[in-house]
Amino acid sequence: MAFDLVVVNGIIVTASDVLPLGIEIGIKDGKISCLGSSLPRDANTQIIDAKGAYVTPGGVDSHVHFAQDNCPTGDDFTTGSRSAIAGGTTTVLAFASQEKSETSVIPVVEEYHTKATNQSYCDYGFHLILTNPTPEIMQKEMPLMIEQGITSVKLYMTYEPMKLGDSELLEVLMSARSLGFTTMVHAENSDIISLITDRLEAAGHTDPYFHAISRPQIAENEATYRIISLAELTDSPILIVHMSSEIAVKHVRKAQTRMLPIHAETCPQYLFLLSERLKGSHHDAFEGAKCVCSPPLRHDPKDLEAMWRGIANGTFTTFSSDHAPSSYDHPNGKKLGLKSGIMRYRDIPNGVPGVETRLPLLFSYAGSDKDSRLGLQRFVQLTSSDPAKLYGLDGTKGNIAPGYDADLVIWYPEEDLKDGVNIEQKMLHHGVDYTPYEGMKVKNWPRYTILRGKKVWDRDNGGILGGMSDGKFLKRGKGKIVVGKTGGEVNGMLAGERDYWV
Ligand SMILES: *[C@@H]1O[C@H](CO)[C@@H](O)[C@H](O)[C@H]1NC(C)=O
Numbered sequence: 407m408a409f410d411l412v413v414v415n416g417i418i419v420t421a422s423d424v425l426p427l428g429i430e431i432g433i434k435d436g437k438i439s440c441l442g443s444s445l446p447r448d449a450n451t452q453i454i455d456a457k458g459a460y461v462t463p464g465g466v467d468s469h470v471h472f473a474q475d476n477c478p479t480g481d482d483f484t485t486g487s488r489s490a491i492a493g494g495t496t497t498v499l500a501f502a503s504q505e506k507s508e509t510s511v512i513p514v515v516e517e518y519h520t521k522a523t524n525q526s527y528c529d530y531g532f533h534l535i536l537t538n539p540t541p542e543i544m545q546k547e548m549p550l551m552i553e554q555g556i557t558s559v560k561l562y563m564t565y566e567p568m569k570l571g572d573s574e575l576l577e578v579l580m581s582a583r584s585l586g587f588t589t590m591v592h593a594e595n596s597d598i599i600s601l602i603t604d605r606l607e608a609a610g611h612t613d614p615y616f617h618a619i620s621r622p623q624i625a626e627n628e629a630t631y632r633i634i635s636l637a638e639l640t641d642s643p644i645l646i647v648h649m650s651s652e653i654a655v656k657h658v659r660k661a662q663t664r665m666l667p668i669h670a671e672t673c674p675q676y677l678f679l680l681s682e683r684l685k686g687s688h689h690d691a692f693e694g695a696k697c698v699c700s701p702p703l704r705h706d707p708k709d710l711e712a713m714w715r716g717i718a719n720g721t722f723t724t725f726s727s728d729h730a731p732s733s734y735d736h737p738n739g740k741k742l743g744l745k746s747g748i749m750r751y752r753d754i755p756n757g758v759p760g761v762e763t764r765l766p767l768l769f770s771y772a773g774s775d776k777d778s779r780l781g782l783q784r785f786v787q788l789t790s791s792d793p794a795k796l797y798g799l800d801g802t803k804g805n806i807a808p809g810y811d812a813d814l815v816i817w818y819p820e821e822d823l824k825d826g827v828n829i830e831q832k833m834l835h836h837g838v839d840y841t842p843y844e845g846m847k848v849k850n851w852p853r854y855t856i857l858r859g860k861k862v863w864d865r866d867n868g869g870i871l872g873g874m875s876d877g878k879f880l881k882r883g884k885g886k887i888v889v890g891k892t893g894g895e896v897n898g899m900l901a902g903e904r905d906y907w908v
């Protein structure tokens with residue numbers, strides 16, 4: 407049997423191994439069918455020569471916001487997924503977002519299917535944002551969602567239009583426990599933020615920098631400890647999204663040490679950017695709005711260091727972009743926070759773009775050079791294999807092994823890209839008008855991106871080669887617990903005490 411595609415002359419990296427140079431990848435019908443040497447080929451077999459470079463699994467970005475009504479100037483599926491493949495990401499998990507007034511999530515999911523079908527360059531799935539988890543939805547609709555491959559939800563502890571109180575959080579966690587979906591949580595204490603925001607506003611402190619002042623680390627720390635406690639009580643696995651504070655991460659680490667199934671995520675902005683970026687420049691006092699995201703960028707390089715430690719030492723399970731784009735120079739984008747010359751940070755849409763730059767930024771620090779911060783296998787775990795496992799794509803995505811989808815990133819051999827790549831807005835493929843990483847240098851960039859055996863990105867010959875109907879909806883299975891396990895006892899409760907009430 408000849409293959410459709412054989413990738414030769416690469417160094418294959420998986421979550422567990424860096425294979426010797428030259429192991430070939432044989433691809434048939436969009437799947438990896440074997441790894442080996444001198445794989446059979448015929449006149450119809452396409453060959454890609456990796457020229458001695460690393461080959462990693464296609465990126466799985468498990469946290470992106472595309473086509474949401476609350477960021478109308480951001481990316482739709484077309485521009486967002488185009489940006490994904492140009493940065494080596496072949497799978498995105500985006501959100502289908504319920505509004506509080508909606509009492510059924512079925513039309514919500516239909517709407518997002520309509521927004522994505524035949525409009526995506528990469529494979530995609532949906533997490534369901536629950537802002538009004540009625541008993542009807544949890545009992546009748548969630549089982550249906552799971553059947554349809556939507557096996558994760560996201561909950562907010564902050565943001566007025568979205569936040570849930572503790573009793574609602576608990577109900578969803580109890581439901582997760584019985585139905586087996588995965589729960590993601592945005593953990594910040596909403597009342598702390600409101601108190602500070604109102605008082606800052608009264609004192610006239612409303613320019614973008616005060617966004618960081620209004621959401622101190624203690625708001626993240628408290629909410630993180632609280633959601634871990636609720637998850638422990640209900641014996642339900644969670645993932646805390648976009649973590650930025652070391653004390654909050656320590657709560658996670660401590661829970662993990664007790665074998666609780668508490669997962670954590672961080673994002674490029676919390677490894678690379680500081681709150682000073684929220685201050686304007688001399689030519690544009692409002693420019694800091696570009697970096698308004700929540701949790702906010704933190705003040706001290708030590709804060710970045712702490713997140714890097716969690717990346718290296720296994721505390722984080724996923725490294726996602728939280729791509730939450732809004733155009734800067736647009737009256738319905740970031741400029742919503744600038745009216746008649748008055749800056750008001752609370753009106754600035756939150757979020758930064760990053761789906762395209764996520765892999766190159768982290769890959770620059772992966773390896774065994776003296777300035778490396780994580781191993782190559784750890785890079786694969788964080789950016790691809792662990793999110794695939796956690797969100798029910800195990801066996802399909804996140805690995806270079808027989809039976810998996812042939813999703814690959816082929817990087818440049820070092821000698822071909824000696825000067826690295828300077829990130830610039832003009833080279834990116836998203837739909838917004840800036841990148842917070844402008845001018846930052848990365849060592850490497852995906853030379854080719856392969857989606858299910860098809861070359862969809864060739865940086866030197868045509869750029870985007872894929873099309874809008876290449877991306878398929880991923881009907882996901884139930885997620886696996888990556889860290890810890892369920893069934894543990896709660897501190898201070900008797901063995902089996904929970905059985906009285908669950
Ligand atoms: C998507 O594209 C395929 C192939 O071009 C077509 O058969 C299908 O009807 C399209 N689906 C929708 C919902 O437009």
Ligand SMILES: *[C@@H]1O[C@H](CO)[C@@H](O)[C@H](O)[C@H]1NC(C)=O
Nearest residue numbers: 655656712713715716719721
């Ligand atoms: C791992 O990293 C986290 C985050 O910086 C830190 O709090 C924790 O102490 C580290 N643990 C070990 C064992 O190094």
